[in-house]
Amino acid sequence: MLWIGLMAPAAGTIDLFAAAISEAVRSQELAARLKRDGIEPVGNKAAEFGALIAKEVAQWRELAKAVQMTID
Numbered sequence: 001m002l003w004i005g006l007m008a009p010a011a012g013t014i015d016l017f018a019a020a021i022s023e024a025v026r027s028q029e030l031a032a033r034l035k036r037d038g039i040e041p042v043g044n045k046a047a048e049f050g051a052l053i054a055k056e057v058a059q060w061r062e063l064a065k066a067v068q069m070t071i072d
Contacts, residue, residue, distance in 0.1 A: 002039075003056075005049050018046045 006021060008014040022043030024030055034041045044052075063069075 003049075003052065004039075005053075014046045018044075018049075 006014075006017055008017060022045075025034065025041035025043040031041045
């Protein structure tokens with residue numbers, strides 16, 4: 001899974017960015033271009049994206065531990 005997102009330090013700021021980005025990726029022109037490039041536009045809320053990141057980090061951390069992955 002590939003995800004692309006924007007992060008900002010302040011909740012009010014990220015909410016404004018999230019709303020603008022969500023509107024943009026749902027526009028017919030940009031959505032068509034993204035889909036043509038194999039990207040499914042989502043445009044979810046900041047909290048939903050944060051939950052996705054947390055889920056992905058936990059999943060990959062567990063896998064890394066299971067295979068005893070280390071960084072040299």
